[in-house]
Amino acid sequence: MSACNERIARDVSTAALTYTVTGRGVGSVATEIQAGKHRFLVDEPSALAGDDAAPSPVEYALGALVSCQVxxxxxxxxxxxxxxxxxEITAEGDLDARKLFGIDESGRAGFHDVRVKVDIDGPNTVEEYENLRRVVDAHCPVLDIFSNPVPTSGSLA
Structure with missing residues (x-):
């Protein structure tokens, strides 16, 4: 059992985590994100009104999925x-931008399909890695966010 597992097993209150991320608009449509002590930029390509100064929000979402899976x-x-x-894990997502721009309100604004490809090299059998994939899919927080509705609320400050 890892030190993290032992700590959480000893005191279940340490398992309850709250993450806070703040974004501030910069440039055409970019956002400077503050996540703890880390800062990063999110933008859109020029075809979607951005300056293409950084990955887009949906690319970061796929990046979050890939990194969590790893x-x-x-x-x-x-x-x-x-x-x-x-x-090496690759995530590919299909999105129809018509909803984003208010052209067609019938579809989804987000991904309508996401495919995750996992490439593992190691000495274990394909069956062992396939079992590992099932375990990972059951325990990956970001895959859970993609796979299940999350209650979300918003308000103006």
Whole structure:
């Protein structure tokens, strides 16, 4: 059991986490994000009214999914006694921008399909890695966000 697992098992209150991220508009449509001590820029390509100064929000969303999957694959491989020599994950999402621009209100504003491809190199069997993939998919927080509705509320300050 990792030190993190032991800490949470000893005191379940340490499992309740709240993340806060703040964004401030800059440039044409870009946003400067503050997440804890980290800052990063989010923008849109010029075809979507941006300056193409940084990845778009949906690219960051796919990046969040990919990075969470990599982390959870590594954590569970270790706990299951499997070896990952190399891992590369690609997420591809299909989005129809007509809803974004108010052209067609019938579709979704977000992705209507996301495909995740996992490429693992290591000494274990395909079956062991497939079992690992099932475990990861059941425990990956960002995949859960993509797969299930999350109650979300908004307000003007």
């Amino acid at each position: 982390i959870v694959f590594r954590l569970y491989a270790q706990s299951l006694g499997l070896t990952i020599d190399e891992i």
